[in-house]
Amino acid sequence: MSSETKQILTTDGIPLEVSLKKAERKNKIRAFLLVAPLLLFLIITYIFPIGEMFSRSIDDKMITNMLPKTFKEMETWDGKELPSEEVFSAFYADFKVLVEKQEQGKLGQRLNKEKNGFNSITKKLLRQIKRNKINENQSIKEQIMKVHKRWRDVEYWQAIKRTAPPYTMAKYLKGMDMYYAADGSIAQVDEDRRIHRILWLRTLEIALFVTIFCFLMGYPIAHLLATLPMKYSNLLMICVLLPFWTSLLVRTASWMILLQQQGVVNDFFVLIGLVTDDNRPEMMYNKVGTYVAMTQILLPFMVLPLYSVMKTISPSLMRAGKSLGGTPFVAFWKVYFPLTIPGIGAGCLLVFILAIGYYITPALVGGASGTLISNQIAYHMKTTLDWSFASAMGLMLLTGVLAVYWIYNKLVGVDNIKLG
Amino acid sequence: MSKNPEFVKFDKVDKSYDGKVLVVKDLQLDIAEGEFITMLGPSGSGKTTCLMMLAGFETPTNGEILLDGNIISNIPPHKRGIGMVFQNYALFPHMTVYENLAFPLRVRKVEKDEIDKKIDKALSMVSLNGFESRMPAQLSGGQQQRVAVARALVFDPAVVLMDEPLGALDKNLRESMQYEIKHIHESIGVTVVYVTHDQSEALTMSNRIAVFNDGKVQQLSDPAELYEKPVNSFVAEFIGENNTFNGEVSDIDKDTCKVKLGNAEILANPISVKSKGEKTTVSLRPERALINPTNKMDNMFTGKIEEVIYHGDHTRIRLDLLGSSEFILKVPNSTSNLELKVKEDINIGWNSIDARALDTK
Numbered sequence: 001m002s003s004e005t006k007q008i009l010t011t012d013g014i015p016l017e018v019s020l021k022k023a024e025r026k027n028k029i030r031a032f033l034l035v036a037p038l039l040l041f042l043i044i045t046y047i048f049p050i051g052e053m054f055s056r057s058i059d060d061k062m063i064t065n066m067l068p069k070t071f072k073e074m075e076t077w078d079g080k081e082l083p084s085e086e087v088f089s090a091f092y093a094d095f096k097v098l099v100e101k102q103e104q105g106k107l108g109q110r111l112n113k114e115k116n117g118f119n120s121i122t123k124k125l126l127r128q129i130k131r132n133k134i135n136e137n138q139s140i141k142e143q144i145m146k147v148h149k150r151w152r153d154v155e156y157w158q159a160i161k162r163t164a165p166p167y168t169m170a171k172y173l174k175g176m177d178m179y180y181a182a183d184g185s186i187a188q189v190d191e192d193r194r195i196h197r198i199l200w201l202r203t204l205e206i207a208l209f210v211t212i213f214c215f216l217m218g219y220p221i222a223h224l225l226a227t228l229p230m231k232y233s234n235l236l237m238i239c240v241l242l243p244f245w246t247s248l249l250v251r252t253a254s255w256m257i258l259l260q261q262q263g264v265v266n267d268f269f270v271l272i273g274l275v276t277d278d279n280r281p282e283m284m285y286n287k288v289g290t291y292v293a294m295t296q297i298l299l300p301f302m303v304l305p306l307y308s309v310m311k312t313i314s315p316s317l318m319r320a321g322k323s324l325g326g327t328p329f330v331a332f333w334k335v336y337f338p339l340t341i342p343g344i345g346a347g348c349l350l351v352f353i354l355a356i357g358y359y360i361t362p363a364l365v366g367g368a369s370g371t372l373i374s375n376q377i378a379y380h381m382k383t384t385l386d387w388s389f390a391s392a393m394g395l396m397l398l399t400g401v402l403a404v405y406w407i408y409n410k411l412v413g414v415d416n417i418k419l420g
Numbered sequence: 421m422s423k424n425p426e427f428v429k430f431d432k433v434d435k436s437y438d439g440k441v442l443v444v445k446d447l448q449l450d451i452a453e454g455e456f457i458t459m460l461g462p463s464g465s466g467k468t469t470c471l472m473m474l475a476g477f478e479t480p481t482n483g484e485i486l487l488d489g490n491i492i493s494n495i496p497p498h499k500r501g502i503g504m505v506f507q508n509y510a511l512f513p514h515m516t517v518y519e520n521l522a523f524p525l526r527v528r529k530v531e532k533d534e535i536d537k538k539i540d541k542a543l544s545m546v547s548l549n550g551f552e553s554r555m556p557a558q559l560s561g562g563q564q565q566r567v568a569v570a571r572a573l574v575f576d577p578a579v580v581l582m583d584e585p586l587g588a589l590d591k592n593l594r595e596s597m598q599y600e601i602k603h604i605h606e607s608i609g610v611t612v613v614y615v616t617h618d619q620s621e622a623l624t625m626s627n628r629i630a631v632f633n634d635g636k637v638q639q640l641s642d643p644a645e646l647y648e649k650p651v652n653s654f655v656a657e658f659i660g661e662n663n664t665f666n667g668e669v670s671d672i673d674k675d676t677c678k679v680k681l682g683n684a685e686i687l688a689n690p691i692s693v694k695s696k697g698e699k700t701t702v703s704l705r706p707e708r709a710l711i712n713p714t715n716k717m718d719n720m721f722t723g724k725i726e727e728v729i730y731h732g733d734h735t736r737i738r739l740d741l742l743g744s745s746e747f748i749l750k751v752p753n754s755t756s757n758l759e760l761k762v763k764e765d766i767n768i769g770w771n772s773i774d775a776r777a778l779d780t781k
Contacts, residue, residue, distance in 0.1 A: 314510065316510040317512060319510065320504065321523070322496070322498045323476075323497050323502060323504040324503075324527070324575070325501070325524045325527045326527045328496075330498075330527055338514045339513065
């Protein structure tokens with residue numbers, strides 16, 4: 001490391017480092033070529049779409065391109081009183097271009113999202129232009145202000161100015177039930193309209209509980225798998241993996257058959273007299289259904305990392321614990337359990353991250369109270385076609401997952417994860 | 421304090437894992453207090469099973485195990501108070517050396533000061549002072565081994581079991597650890613039950629050795645007797661080197677017998693043969709046969725040298741003698757070195773008392 005050390009030469013007089021690099025170059029190129037297809041695949045299918053998603057979620061260029069002259073003139077406007085004649089004429093010029101391209105409707109809709117009432121006043125302005133009521137030799141400002149009283153309201157011009165930047169965080173705010181108020185500050189949506197925050201919390205809650213249930217059920221199974229003799233453990237392993245080999249849709253559908261009010265589980269409860277026939281509990285289209293189905297489906301993701309860690313723990317450690325005087329519980333808690341923490345971490349992280357973005361199962365068995373944020377994203381993708389909002393929420397979800405990963409790294413350390 | 425000669429007692433113990441094969445058959449073994457006893461045998465001979473039964477990890481299928489007069493078959497391992505050193509050390513990898521040693525004391529609710537004192541004593545016993553805060557993974561194999569020994573002794577158990585503890589160490593380290601464990605045993609006087617398949621380890625360390633084969637104790641005696649006076653051909657074969665002749669007893673009286681091997685006859689010491697016509701295997705230690713003996717010996721033969729192997733401190737010579745080409749001689753490396761050449765004939769002699777006529781293999 002020290003700079004005093006002399007450069008080491010090979011027997012042929014070439015510096016050792018140079019020679020080493022030369023000798024290793026071929027191997028490096030070969031290694032890179034081997035991973036190149038995967039790298040390319042990842043860039044195309046992963047990094048590029050995420051970048052695209054991000055740019056879409058903050059993209060607000062449409063209106064920037066529609067009103068280029070207006071925004072240029074507005075740069076010098078202080079935004080406190082009505083803008084000057086120049087701004088009005090620039091807006092008029094931009095608007096005429098849009099009318100020729102028949103895109104003024106889009107402008108109206110976009111501005112209407114920013115402030116209610118824009119749609120009707122742009123239509124009114126359009127009619128005036130169509131009737132050639134605007135004389136370009138006179139003051140444009142005076143004439144536009146006459147079209148509708150809202151054109152005389154400074155708040156509407158402020159709204160236009162707010163749309164000037166090509167990027168906006170509005171979608172992200174909407175995802176957290178917030179919005180830009182008229183003065184540009186961030187405000188909360190009315191309490192009775194805060195649907196997204198409820199969904200975020202519910203998603204976290206369900207992911208957390210599914211992780212806990214998976215852990216409570218998976219730990220003993222993994223332990224059994226790791227300690228049973230080969231012939232039994234193989235059979236048990238197949239039972240654990242069986243869900244993996246069945247389509248997710250089929251598994252969810254079979255839970256629907258089991259859990260519905262006239263379903264197998266309810267029939268059984270009635271049979272053993274746990275509930276009366278006319279009072280069958282609802283176990284589907286609510287959280288219960290989501291919990292049950294998701295726990296069963298995600299269980300292998302908990303069992304496998306735990307199993308792979310437990311498999312490496314020598315049985316003599318438990319024996320040592322007992323022979324040294326620890327009761328079976330003490331030996332388990334002080335010796336065995338701490339050694340399984342890497343597996344617990346890996347399993348919990350896997351299940352939690354998978355659960356937080358789960359879609360099909362909650363969509364099918366979740367009902368209204370069991371839907372998650374991913375269902376909301378799908379709704380905006382397919383029904384409202386607000387892709388930028390869907391992208392924004394998708395990215396928020398991704399950020400959340402990365403945050404969980406970061407916290408996990410701080411608490412347990414990613415190096416301690418053992419997936420197998 | 422008088423020593424209890426039956427401190428640990430295996431009383432007619434049988435053990436079977438599958439209900440078909442007996443791994444341990446009718447084991448009868450008394451271990452005295454403070455004794456270092458070794459269970460020696462090939463793998464699968466049942467020695468480790470015996471140890472596990474004593475530790476409480478296996479239950480005897482039949483019979484009882486007594487510790488200081490109390491039946492312990494129904495006492496779980498953690499209440500037996502027996503220290504154990506495992507084959508792969510079984511140090512807790514997530515605990516420091518200190519925590520490893522503190523484990524048996526903490527579960528016994530020993531006071532903190534007392535724990536510190538005992539750990540300090542145990543570590544100085546294995547000369548590992550100053551290693552308290554190391555993790556097991558930061559120690560060498562030999563050091564881990566010492567920690568494992570210290571941990572098994574730190575809570576002053578009445579008995580310490582060691583299950584092939586030196587198996588993973590290299591030869592030199594293994595030898596020095598053998599002496600170290602032996603000295604620890606001598607200084608604290610704990611009862612040690614040691615399991616190994618390495619005969620030299622057993623001979624070096626033990627007060628007594630129980631040779632196991634096929635689920636049974638073949639011979640239980642002190643190292644010298646075991647080597648000098650094996651009672652059957654398995655023990656003779658298993659302990660040390662051994663030249664064998666298979667033949668038939670042609671004549672027998674009180675101290676000697678004649679054994680007919682093909683067309684020759686040798687004189688031997690009848691150990692397990694009783695009458696004429698019995699088949700027998702005669703066992704002779706290589707170092708008991710001499711080249712060109714100066715004194716008169718009752719067995720004198722001529723053999724042809726087949727192979728000379730130099731071993732540093734001694735030279736091994738393979739001879740063609742009495743129809744067997746596997747007869748081994750050990751010649752110590754001394755100043756009066758003999759000129760030994762392959763294909764030359766030499767005279768060999770041994771006393772009949774050293775040639776033990778045992779059961780056939």
